[in-house]
Amino acid sequence: MKYVILIQSNEKSLEVWETLNAEQQMDLGRGHRKLNEEMEAAGVHVASEGLADASLAKWVSVRDGQTIASDGPFAEVKEHLAGFYLIDVEDLEQAIAWAAKVPDAALNQVEVRPVLDMSGWEF
């Protein structure tokens, strides 16, 4: 079963980030690299990325066949996605155990969400 582990950046996580010294901030990055390797070795890794700052985001919409890309309304947005892990594990329990290894879980919290699959039952 696939699960996505979402790491959000919000006021609380930024507050915690400010309290870290340079070495601790470096450790966080190293922790992510190590976790990636660990997931790969365990055969559960599907994809993972860290995202660039939300100020670089473009907001895309299509109206009357015209594509409009505009700078976000990010001033109002208090929380945005900072990164994610997509893993394929046996069950929720394992997904939670992996989420607990995400360095950000020790500072703030991370979100675990099941991914919809294509199965279907029959009445």
Place this chain on the structure above:
Amino acid sequence: MPPDRLEDLLRAAAPQVLGAVVRRYGDFDTCEDAVQEALLAAAQQWPAAGVPENPKSWLITVAARRRIELLRSETARRRREDAVLHEPPPAAATNVDDSLALLFLCCHPALTPSSQVALTLRAVGGLRTAEIARALLVPEATVGQRISRAKQRIRDSGARFTMPPEPERAERLNAVLKVLYLIFNEGYTASSGPSLHRVELSAEAIRLSRQLHARLSQDGEVAGLLALMLLTDARRPARTRPDGGLVPLAAQDRSRWDAAAIAEGTALITATLATARIGPYQLQAAIAAVHDEAADAAGTDWPQILQLYGLLRALAPGPMVTLNRIVAVAMVDGPAAALTELDLAAREPALARHYRVAAVRAHLLEMAGSHEQAREQYRLAARQTLSAPEQRYLESRALALRP
């Protein structure tokens, strides 16, 4: 030889070749890699050079040579090479069939389910890592890692390449059946319609189950599982709309069911029930057969299905059995009786948080004509499901009941 037939030939030979090589040398891990390379070499060379007179011997010889090359390239080179030089040459293909022992090894209880699936598909199914990855919708490196971890576990557990002794054989066979059924269901979970370049995992599970049934034809549960797969897969052409939407059993166009698969599955389960000791796969197959035999939804023999679910509940209880049985109760005794049973069952811890409780309740409420409540339950179920087609279906039911 056309590419499809060559592929079939290679995949059928894969477990026999691997069995012969492992029996000769013992090191399952390296032998399995070597056979993969031999299969790849055959797939590349045979279309131009022609299929050798004895394909299996060719594959065994090439695999044995590749195995030595693989061992040579490992770090502990010298020591192993000495040992290799004194080993006997590979035997030609023999009549001994090791594919059963191979299947048991790949489904060893020391492995995780996802490792069992990956290793079985590669070692017994003769699929390449990239094909397995595409079928499971995960990266190739991830599947490769699962396979090498599985082999590591097998090595660490000291598991032997032999049939398990009698006392544990039944239990180990159960594990094999579970893995095959997992592969079959994975075919429904991962696939979003037919794909040209993707192996159909349900078809693969049926192929492997046929192999197993050919070797253990007296086992009722092996026959039951094969029948269950045939009878379920027969409905596949009718169970999804072209846009991927789910069609419930009652609404399926039965003329699109695979009549040959139904005939085969029904004959198999009928013959098995008459002779073998009954088991959960046989009962599920029998239920599928009753559904498949009905000319239309209204003609379904629900009293018989209810009776079979009663037996299944006694033999192998579980949340899905409970819920499916309650649906059968509704069809025999009406939705009010079924709703009473559902309320009772939902108090059980196993069902208290099961996402399908809301889906079944919605269905029963709709049957009872309580559309407002049914709509609410459909929407609740749509929020709880982990399946995209189910979510769409449940939302569409809720929409249809909008006043």
